[in-house]
Each structure stands twice: as C-alpha cells, then as structure tokens.
Amino acid sequence: MAEPNIFTQYMQKRNTVVRNKKILQSSYIPEKLPHRMDKINEVVEIIAPALNKDKPSNILIIGKTGTGKTAVMNFVGKELRKADPNQTNCAYIYVNCEVVDTSYGILYNISNQIITDPAKKIPFTGWSIDKVFAELAEYIDKEEKVFIIVLDEIDRSFQKNGADIFYYLTSINEILQISKVSVIGITNNAKFTEFLSPRIRSRLGEEKIIFPPYxxxxxxxxxxxxxxxxxxxxxxxxxxxxxxxxxxxxxxxxxxxxxxxxxxxxxxxxxxxxxxxxxxxxxxxxxxxxxxxxxxxxKTLTIQSKTVLLSVILNKDEDINPMTTGDVFTKYKFICEVIGQSALSQRRVAGLISELDMLGIVHARVKSFGRAGRTREIELSTPKEIVNMIKSDDAFKDYWMYKPPKQKTFF
Ligand SMILES: Nc1ncnc2c1ncn2[C@@H]1O[C@H](COP(=O)(O)OP(=O)(O)OP(=O)(O)O)[C@@H](O)[C@H]1O
Ligand SMILES: [Mg+2]
The missing domain is CATH 1.10.8.60 (Helicase, Ruva Protein; domain 3)
Known part of the structure; x- marks a missing residue:
C-alpha cells in the first residue's frame, strides 16, 4: 500500500462508476458493431476472393464523421487475420492518412508494414518517392499474395499532397507480375473525388459503399x-x-x-x-x-474579429440595449485607438459581425427602423467562460490599463 499522499482523496473519490474505462474510449474496437452488419457483409463479400489470391475490386467508403467507417474496417481486418493467420494468401495493411501526412510517409508506412527484414527497411527520409515505390513493388511481388491496403481519411491526404499516392497505388497492378493490390479508401468528404482525374476516380471507386448517419x-x-x-x-x-x-x-x-x-x-x-x-x-x-x-x-479568430467581439461584450456590460452596428462600431473604434490597432470601416465591421453571427457567437437580427433604414440588433450569445477568455486576451492588455484623461470641470 502506498503511504497517504495528496492524490489519495481523488483516488478514493474516483473509479466508482465506470467498471472498465477502456470500453468507452473511441479507440476501443468492440466485439459487436450493432447496425453495421450489413456494411461489414458488403465489404466482406467484395474482399473475400483475396483469401483465394484473387484481386478484389477497389472500394471507396464514404460516410459522415462517426458513422463507423474506421470501426468497420478495423473489425474486418481482425476477421481477415483470423481467416488467414499467417497471411499466406492475403495481407491487410491499414494506414491513417491524417496521422501520416506526406505521400512519402504513406508509402514508407505501407512498405515497412510489408518489409519484415530490418536491414531492408526503407529510411524515414532521403529516398525519392519513385525509389520507395519501386522497392515496395518489388517486395509486394516477392511471393504471390493479395495486399489489401486501407487508406483512412484519404481526403486529408489529398488536401495536403494531391493525388500522387492514389495514382501510385491504383496503377501498381500494372507492374506487378504475381501479386495484386486492392485499395480501400475511406473518406467523410466525398466531394474531393471530383478533383481527381476521371481515371483515378473510377479506379478508386470501383465499388462504393455509403455509410448513413445513425x-x-x-x-x-x-x-x-x-x-x-x-x-x-x-x-x-x-x-x-x-x-x-x-x-x-x-x-x-x-x-x-x-x-x-x-x-x-x-x-x-x-x-x-x-x-x-x-x-x-x-x-x-x-x-x-x-x-x-x-x-x-x-481562439482562432483574427484580432480584428476579437476586437469586434470585445466591443459587443463591453456594450452589453454597459446595458446598451438594443445594440446596433453603430454602437458596436463606436466601441470598436475606441478600443482600436487605445490598443494602437488600425480600425476597419463600418462596413467591414458589419461583415465581421455577420461572421460572428454565422459562428453562433453573437446574434444579429435585422430590424427595420422606418426612415432610419434597416439596421441590426446585436446580442451576445456566448457563455461567461468565452467572455472571460476574450477579456483576458493578451491583445487587450493595454485596453484594461487605459485610464481616460481627467476632464476639466467648470463651476
Ligand atoms: N455500429 C457501431 N457499434 C459500436 N460502436 C460504433 C459503431 N459505429 C461507430 N462506433 C464507435 O463510434 C466511434 C466512431 O466511429 P468511427 O471511428 O468508426 O467513425 P468514422 O466513420 O471512422 O468517423 P471519421 O470520419 O470521423 O473518422 C468509435 O469509437 C467506434 O468504435
Ligand atoms: Mg474514421
């Protein structure tokens, strides 16, 4: 038993409600995936021929975030390993393109899952992509096997590196003599495929499986x-x-x-x-x-947007109600002057208010005020934690130090 320490009270308080924490973590692979047996079966039906060394079609899996795409493919990978424990006919390789973010990195990762001889491993940097690719192809072709390469979050890779990697992997079968490669791409943004060349797009999406939201x-x-x-x-x-x-x-x-x-x-x-x-x-x-x-x-707002937000906050503190774009602009100009920042035009500030409205940080409702024309009523819609975050932002340090010059008083 450890001697009593400052953590004791926390440890005694904790661990009372969850029996097994791991099970609730998103990395946990459950034994059963309710409501995805149909998708699992679709994938299994397409890739089963790999167990007889026949090349399955490439697959593109599309579905919004959290719809079980990665979980299903992890599940299928585990089952495939059970079906061919020594990977004599078929090897399953999984790469998350979000984590490995260059084309070199992706090929390096795939290659080193395939190359078992430590002396032959591909170096972390230094080779040309063509050389890594040639080495990979040579290894893949060493003994007859089907390689199923799962590329998760391929849209991320496409954003960063373009389509090279898809080109390499979907055309590798043209240079292989005995082995074969099938690619399974996973994405939560199918739009990116519109930017692929028609040839790569149709190869990558030989089969498409859509995962609907739950x-x-x-x-x-x-x-x-x-x-x-x-x-x-x-x-x-x-x-x-x-x-x-x-x-x-x-x-x-x-x-x-x-x-x-x-x-x-x-x-x-x-x-x-x-x-x-x-x-x-x-x-x-x-x-x-x-x-x-x-x-x-x-946190990611520009300093100008933060200044506009601070203006809304300060007007609210002063009970200015209703608050118009003009009220925000007046306060904004004042803050800019105090902190020594150039001020944007009222029109630009109105644009920034609209952006904050779209982000759900303020509400800006259009109100018609007769002859005065159209104006907006602005309300703050952020919790106090966010208000405190903006107020304590370093950019506004000078504002809080500022003391207005004493006005002369006349009797
Ligand atoms: N049918 C299911 N049964 C049990 N758990 C599931 C199921 N579908 C998803 N999950 C769980 O929900 C979480 C999110 O699923 P997953 O990571 O597979 O989503 P995704 O579709 O890959 O999302 P993203 O596009 O963001 O990567 C994981 O913890 C996963 O285990
Ligand atoms: Mg995923």
Missing amino acids: NVEQLQDILYERAKFAFDDGILDDDVIPYCAALSAQEMGDARRALDLLRMSADIAERNGDSRITSAHVRSAKNKIELDAVSEVV
Whole structure:
C-alpha cells in the first residue's frame, strides 16, 4: 500500500462508476458493431476472393464523421487475420492518412508494414518517392499474395499532397507480375473525388459503399452494447442513454459524439463523487463539449474579429440595449485607438459581425427602423467562460490599463 499522499482523496473519490474505462474510449474496437452488419457483409463479400489470391475490386467508403467507417474496417481486418493467420494468401495493411501526412510517409508506412527484414527497411527520409515505390513493388511481388491496403481519411491526404499516392497505388497492378493490390479508401468528404482525374476516380471507386448517419434508436443500441461492459448494473439512470442518443442524433447521427457524451457524463459523476450517472451529468457533459468547441473557434479568430467581439461584450456590460452596428462600431473604434490597432470601416465591421453571427457567437437580427433604414440588433450569445477568455486576451492588455484623461470641470 502506498503511504497517504495528496492524490489519495481523488483516488478514493474516483473509479466508482465506470467498471472498465477502456470500453468507452473511441479507440476501443468492440466485439459487436450493432447496425453495421450489413456494411461489414458488403465489404466482406467484395474482399473475400483475396483469401483465394484473387484481386478484389477497389472500394471507396464514404460516410459522415462517426458513422463507423474506421470501426468497420478495423473489425474486418481482425476477421481477415483470423481467416488467414499467417497471411499466406492475403495481407491487410491499414494506414491513417491524417496521422501520416506526406505521400512519402504513406508509402514508407505501407512498405515497412510489408518489409519484415530490418536491414531492408526503407529510411524515414532521403529516398525519392519513385525509389520507395519501386522497392515496395518489388517486395509486394516477392511471393504471390493479395495486399489489401486501407487508406483512412484519404481526403486529408489529398488536401495536403494531391493525388500522387492514389495514382501510385491504383496503377501498381500494372507492374506487378504475381501479386495484386486492392485499395480501400475511406473518406467523410466525398466531394474531393471530383478533383481527381476521371481515371483515378473510377479506379478508386470501383465499388462504393455509403455509410448513413445513425438514427436515435441505432445510437441507443450502440450505447447499450458498450454500457453493458463498461458499467455495473444500476449505475446508469434509465434516461441517460436515450438522452445521449437523442442529443447526438439531432446533431449528425455521430456515434463518436454519443460515446463522448456518455464517457464525459461518467467522468463528471466520478469527479463529483456521485455514485449514479443521471441526465444532469449528461447536460453538463453537453455544455462542456459545446464550450470546448466554441472556445476552439474563438481562439482562432483574427484580432480584428476579437476586437469586434470585445466591443459587443463591453456594450452589453454597459446595458446598451438594443445594440446596433453603430454602437458596436463606436466601441470598436475606441478600443482600436487605445490598443494602437488600425480600425476597419463600418462596413467591414458589419461583415465581421455577420461572421460572428454565422459562428453562433453573437446574434444579429435585422430590424427595420422606418426612415432610419434597416439596421441590426446585436446580442451576445456566448457563455461567461468565452467572455472571460476574450477579456483576458493578451491583445487587450493595454485596453484594461487605459485610464481616460481627467476632464476639466467648470463651476
Ligand atoms: N455500429 C457501431 N457499434 C459500436 N460502436 C460504433 C459503431 N459505429 C461507430 N462506433 C464507435 O463510434 C466511434 C466512431 O466511429 P468511427 O471511428 O468508426 O467513425 P468514422 O466513420 O471512422 O468517423 P471519421 O470520419 O470521423 O473518422 C468509435 O469509437 C467506434 O468504435
Ligand atoms: Mg474514421
């Protein structure tokens, strides 16, 4: 037993509600994937010939985020390894193009999953892509086998590196003598394929499989299946899973989001020292996720947009209601002057207000004021954490130090 320490009270408070934390993590591969057996079977039907050394068609898997694309392919990969444990007929290679972000990196990663001899491994940098490719092709052709290469998040790779890698991998069969390669591309943005040359596009998408978003009942089933293994009986209130599922179905039918909500609700309950998870914990988790998302956006705003946002905040603090674009502009000009920043025109500031409105950070409603023409009423729609974040932004240090010059008073 460790001697008592500052962590003891936390450790005693924690670990009361979740039996197995790993199960709620997004990297966990569950034994069962409810509502994806149809997609699993579609993939299996296409790639099964690989077990007899016949080349399957290339596949393009398309679906929004959190629809189970990666989970399905991980599942299929595991099953394929069970079917051919020594990879005598068929090898399954998975690369996430988001993590490996250059064409060289992708080929390097594929090659080194195939090349087992440490002396023959491809160096991390230094070779030309053509040389890596030639070496890879030579290795692939050493003994007759089908290589199934899964490229996850291919749109990311395309954004960064263009179509080279797809060209290499979809034309490799032309130079192979005995082995064959099938490519399975996964994307949550199918639009990028419009930029591929017709030849690469049709090769990559010989077969297309679409993953639809999950509906609320499907998300519930997915969560119940995980909860069975993650929690002991009686820990979850009955409305917790339906609530997590409903919130995520409203958004995008995203299973990752639903699992995140459940995991964070459990975390919050543990941190509070509560012994059950309730819908109140889910509500806090939802607020935290939303707050994190907004603060990410606010962090990346330009200094001009932040100044406009600070102007809205300060007007609100002064109870200026209704607040017009003119009110925001006046405050904005003043802040710019104090912090020594050049001021944009009222029109540009109005444009920045519209951008903040689109991001959901302020509300700008058009109001007609008769002869004064059309104007907008602006309201702040950010939680206090975001207000504090903007107020304490380094860019406005001088503003808070500023003391207005004393006015002369006449008697
Ligand atoms: N049918 C399902 N059953 C159980 N868990 C699932 C199911 N579908 C998705 N999940 C889980 O939801 C999370 C997100 O799924 P996954 O990573 O497969 O999404 P994705 O479609 O690859 O999303 P992205 O496009 O963002 O990469 C993972 O933790 C995964 O295990
Ligand atoms: Mg994925």
